[in-house]
Amino acid sequence: MNRSSRHRLVSFAVAFAVSAALLTAAAPAEIEMVIGARTTVPNEPVSACSAKAKTALNAVLQNAFEAGDGTGQWLAYGPLDSSGHSSATAAIHCYPVDTGYYVTFTCAVEVPPNPDTATNLCAKLAAAFPAQKTASITTPVRGGVRWR
Amino acid sequence: MALAFGRRRRLCAGAFVLTALLCVSAAPAAVEMSTGIRYVIPSGSADDCSAKAKTALTAYLQNVTEQSTGGGEWVATGPLGVTGPSTAAAVVRCNAVGKGYVVTFTCVVQIPGNPYPADALCLDIAHNFSGKPVKPLPSPTPIPTGCTTASLVGTWTADDKPGLTLQMDVNGGLTDSDGVSGNWGLYGNTVTLTYYGTHTMTITSDGKRIHGGGYAFTRKC
Numbered sequence: 001m002n003r004s005s006r007h008r009l010v011s012f013a014v015a016f017a018v019s020a021a022l023l024t025a026a027a028p029a030e031i032e033m034v035i036g037a038r039t040t041v042p043n044e045p046v047s048a049c050s051a052k053a054k055t056a057l058n059a060v061l062q063n064a065f066e067a068g069d070g071t072g073q074w075l076a077y078g079p080l081d082s083s084g085h086s087s088a089t090a091a092i093h094c095y096p097v098d099t100g101y102y103v104t105f106t107c108a109v110e111v112p113p114n115p116d117t118a119t120n121l122c123a124k125l126a127a128a129f130p131a132q133k134t135a136s137i138t139t140p141v142r143g144g145v146r147w148r
Numbered sequence: 149m150a151l152a153f154g155r156r157r158r159l160c161a162g163a164f165v166l167t168a169l170l171c172v173s174a175a176p177a178a179v180e181m182s183t184g185i186r187y188v189i190p191s192g193s194a195d196d197c198s199a200k201a202k203t204a205l206t207a208y209l210q211n212v213t214e215q216s217t218g219g220g221e222w223v224a225t226g227p228l229g230v231t232g233p234s235t236a237a238a239v240v241r242c243n244a245v246g247k248g249y250v251v252t253f254t255c256v257v258q259i260p261g262n263p264y265p266a267d268a269l270c271l272d273i274a275h276n277f278s279g280k281p282v283k284p285l286p287s288p289t290p291i292p293t294g295c296t297t298a299s300l301v302g303t304w305t306a307d308d309k310p311g312l313t314l315q316m317d318v319n320g321g322l323t324d325s326d327g328v329s330g331n332w333g334l335y336g337n338t339v340t341l342t343y344y345g346t347h348t349m350t351i352t353s354d355g356k357r358i359h360g361g362g363y364a365f366t367r368k369c
Contacts (some may be wrong), residue, residue, distance in 0.1 A: 029256050029319070030233035031179065035215045035223055035241075067184030073182055073252070091254050093183070095243055104221075106239055108256040110179045140358030 021042035029110050036090075036105030036122030040097060046072055049094035049101040060121065072096075078114070087114035090125055103129070106142060182255045182266035185274040190248040194220050197242035197249045204276040207284065208269060209238055221242070227263065227285075231315055232323045235262040238273055251277065256290070261319065263287060295355035295369035300332045300339065304365035314343070314365060 041049065050072055057064035057076035062075040072095065080087030087110040095102045105120040178359070198214070201222040205212045209226035220242035225234040235258040243250045255270035263286040270301045275282045295302070299318075306312040316332050322343060323329045330343030339349040339358045349360035357366050 029258060029261065031225070031235055031237050033223065033225070033237035033239070033256050035221050035239055039220075071184060071186065073179060073183050073186065077179075077181075082207060087179055087180045089181040089256065091181060091183045093241070093252055093254075095250055097243075097245060102243060104241060106183075106254045108179050108181060108237065110258055126183070 013061050029087045029112060031108060032118045033106070033108040034112055034118040034122050036106040036107055037126040038102070040100060042098070042100035044100050046094050046101045048094040050074065052129050053092035053094055053103070055130075057090060057092060059123045059128040061088065064067050067091075072101075079108075081113070087111075088116065088121055090121055092125065092129070103127075178259050180257050180266045182257045182270040183252070185253045185270055187247070187251050187278060188248070189251065190246070190308050194242050194244045194249055197251050198222065200277045201240035201242055201251065204273045205238060205240060207276050208273055209236065211287070211354045230322045231327075232317050232329060233319065236264075236266075237267060238269060240273065240277070254276075268286075295367050297337060297351055297353065297355045298334075300334055300351070300358070300367075305368065307357075307359075307364040307366060 050066065052074075053074040054064045054066075057074055059077035059080050065075055067073040067075050074092045074094070076090060077086040080086050088108070090105065090107040093104045093106070105122050105125050107118040107125065109116060109118045109121060111117070129141065157325040164262040167352060189231070197208075198220055201220075202212055202214075205222055205224040208228060209224035210228055210241045212222060212224040213224060222240045222242075224238055226236040228236075236256070238255040240252065241252045241254075243252075252276045253270045255266040255273065257264070257266045259265065268285060272282045272285060274280075301318050302316060304316065306314075311325065311327045312357040314322050315324075320331055320333065321329060322332050322341075324343070328343070330341065332342070334351065337351050337353075339351050339360070341349060341363075343348040347361045347363060349358045349363065351358050355367065356369060357364065359365075
């Protein structure tokens with residue numbers, strides 16, 4: 001291989017590496033938050049709501065916990081990445097109403113890097129909450145159109 | 149030997165470029181959620197709750213909207229006064245119970261990237277709602293106004309369309325005067341603008357102009 005060819009090869013390798021790095025550089029992240037489904041469940045104690053909330057959050061996210069004992073407000077985060085950060089989180093609120101309870105879902109993700117939307121996250125949680133009937137449609141709340 | 153030296157120099161230059169690119173990439177960020185503050189108001193209408201919720205959210209965030217009219221679920225994004233990608237959001241929910249209502253506060257922020265944590269945001273919104281003293285939240289870092297070849301942060305005006313401006317932020321995002329957003333990148337004096345397609349441009353040595361591909365913008369500085 002002559003010197004000119006070698007030079008072109010090295011130049012190509014560098015250009016390729018730079019292009020790869022540019023393509024993989026992180027785009028600016030944005031918080032996406034949605035108000036998920038809500039419903040009223042009659043004739044069931046709020047403790048049942050809490051149990052279901054914990055189960056649903058652990059099924060979709062992980063390490064669900066109550067924001068203060070007995071508050072009925074449950075919170076969980078998604079898996080941690082290699083730097084110990086999570087890009088997804090959700091809360092389920094249970095309120096006692098008459099002889100039953102009222103439950104709401106709130107979801108938030110950071111996009112990128114989270115692969116799922118907040119709307120999908122809330123849909124998964126609602127599906128994982130037993131006997132849950134969707135009473136409202138989720139609507140994403142975020143910034144303007146992003147061109148990539 | 150001269151050849152080996154030349155190759156090492158090129159490899160070194162390549163490594164330097166890659167390192168520089170990695171250094172300017174956004175740091176891994178995370179979402180942080182706060183929930184738990186709940187007020188039980190024994191007497192009061194859902195309309196009162198909604199009015200207070202809207203006022204409290206407006207004090208700290210923007211784009212305050214009710215999820216569905218009369219539903220009592222209020223959401224907003226922010227921080228206040230910042231255009232481009234949201235790094236904070238909050239939900240205030242009013243739920244009528246008996247002769248009063250229950251109101252809850254849920255906040256989420258991006259860390260790093262947002263000037264305050266989710267707990268601080270929720271506490272202030274809740275205190276504003278209830279009329280308690282609030283602790284001022286830190287303001288977002290002001291956008292630099294100077295011109296530099298190290299960054300494109302600032303306000304740029306199209307040379308051929310004075311009404312068209314691009315606001316470029318520290319995170320590599322941009323938003324034009326119509327609210328359309330995109331991204332910017334800077335490698336040496338080469339600018340990559342992702343805005344209605346990808347454009348390769350050049351920044352001038354004084355950091356005041358970018359041009360190329362039929363486009364030209366001048367920075368306010």
